[in-house]
Amino acid sequence: MISKEEIDKIMQTEGQVKGVVFQTDREYVKNHFGYEKLKLVEQKLADWGHPLVYDKIQALEWLPAGMRALSLLAVKEALELKDEDIRNMGAQAPKFSFIIRTLLGFFMSIEKIVKTSPEVWQRHWTAGQIVPEQINEKSITLRIENLNLHPLFCKYEEGYFERIMQFVKPESKVREVKCAFKGDPYHEYEVSWK
Amino acid sequence: MTEPELELFELENYIKDIWRFLPVPILYLNPLGMIIDAGEMASALFNLPKEEIIGTRLRNYFDSPEAIVSQEQESEKAGMALSREAVLKRGAPVSISILARKDEAGELIGFFVSLTDLxxxxxxxxxxxxxxxxxxxxxxxxxxxxxxxxxxxxxxxxxxxxxxxxxxxx
Structure with a gap:
């Protein structure tokens, strides 16, 4: 159970995130657990003092960056999920988001991903930045700098990046190899494929 | 929202409504042949929820995947490849039409695919x-x-x- 102090700290994160990411949370909960469970998630957020009505969120509106983590934490707690379930939620997100699927048209190769993902990140976030780097012909790293929301968000992003990469390399696997919550200066995800 | 964002929002809703309405199974593929979007009727044809179709390769649903690849390549060269017959793995015969989408530089950016259950x-x-x-x-x-x-x-x-x-x- 998250404490009020943790919630306050998360909400102090500077920056904003596009509403589309919350729409994917909504679609995931509705599709996997039903509309009534979405109401439980909303109640959890209201109890925490940061209410959100998912049906009213517009894809292009900006919300506080901290709400990204709170939405995931509310889903996890209200529905009694495990971290792996949240990772799976990240993996499902591209399937539910019209905007993300449209942007996937730009990701036709690893080179394009390396070249365009910073710009794509900026379409969704005013906080942090993503720094991709091609390591060799079978792996790249994705580094997220200056955005430390919550370890649960790290798990979500792991699943999310894996799914995105699988649109280009179906056998891609992603794991977080560096984490700011473990003392590293940033979050780094290693993407590899056969 | 700013006015351009509002217009984008309305455009998104317009496109979503079209996808929901499409009475014929329609798919959108990335240049690698991966399904990026699917209309509701495509779900009915493949007998799978839309979310399970997205992220899979169109060719994997067919008896002869190479024929699908060939049609994708043909449509890339000619702009479109219409009304080819193929058989789904579950045995249903279908007619496939493919339209290749290209950007201003002429680079392939995706395919529209329509399927008719025959x-x-x-x-x-x-x-x-x-x-x-x-x-x-x-x-x-x-x-x-x-x-x-x-x-x-x-x-x-x-x-x-x-x-x-x-x-x-x-």
């Missing part, structure tokens, strides 16, 4: 072919019988005339 049409076609075969057989028998009747009437007339009587059949 199961009912093929069943009806087989039924018509069967009926036609039966009619041809009946016709052959009927014509043969008629020819035989004419020959018999001629023979009878001949015999009657030999007996000094009048021909009976005109």
């Amino acid at each position: 199961t009912d049409i093929k069943t009806f076609q087989r039924h018509l072919e069967e009926k036609n075969k039966q009619l041809e057989t009946f016709n052959a028998v009927a014509v043969g019988r008629e020819i035989k009747m004419i020959a018999l009437e001629k023979e009878v007339n001949g015999l009657l005339v030999e007996l000094g009587r009048e021909a009976k059949y005109g």
Whole structure:
């Protein structure tokens, strides 16, 4: 159970995130657990003092960056999920988001991903930045700098990046190899494929 | 939202409504042949929820994946490749049309694919072919019988005339 102090700290994160990411949370909960469970998630957020009505969120509106983590934490707690379930939620997100699927048209190769993902990140976030780097012909790293929301968000992003990469390399696997919550200066995800 | 964002929002809703409405199975693929979007009727054709279709390769649903790859390549060269027949792994025959999308620089950015389930049409076609075969057989028998009747009437007339009587059949 998250404490009020943790919630306050998360909400102090500077920056904003596009509403589309919350729409994917909504679609995931509705599709996997039903509309009534979405109401439980909303109640959890209201109890925490940061209410959100998912049906009213517009894809292009900006919300506080901290709400990204709170939405995931509310889903996890209200529905009694495990971290792996949240990772799976990240993996499902591209399937539910019209905007993300449209942007996937730009990701036709690893080179394009390396070249365009910073710009794509900026379409969704005013906080942090993503720094991709091609390591060799079978792996790249994705580094997220200056955005430390919550370890649960790290798990979500792991699943999310894996799914995105699988649109280009179906056998891609992603794991977080560096984490700011473990003392590293940033979050780094290693993407590899056969 | 700013005015451009509002316009984008309305455009997104417009496109979403079109995808929901499409009465024919339609898919959108990335240049690698991966399904990026699917209309509701595509779900019904593949018998899978849309979210399970997205992220899979179109060719994997067919008996002959290489034919699908070939059609994708053809549409990339010619702009589109229309009305090719193929068979889904579950046995349903379909007609596939593919349109290649390119950007201003002429680079391939995706494919629109429409699928038409030909199961009912093929069943009806087989039924018509069967009926036609039966009619041809009946016709052959009927014509043969008629020819035989004419020959018999001629023979009878001949015999009657030999007996000094009048021909009976005109």
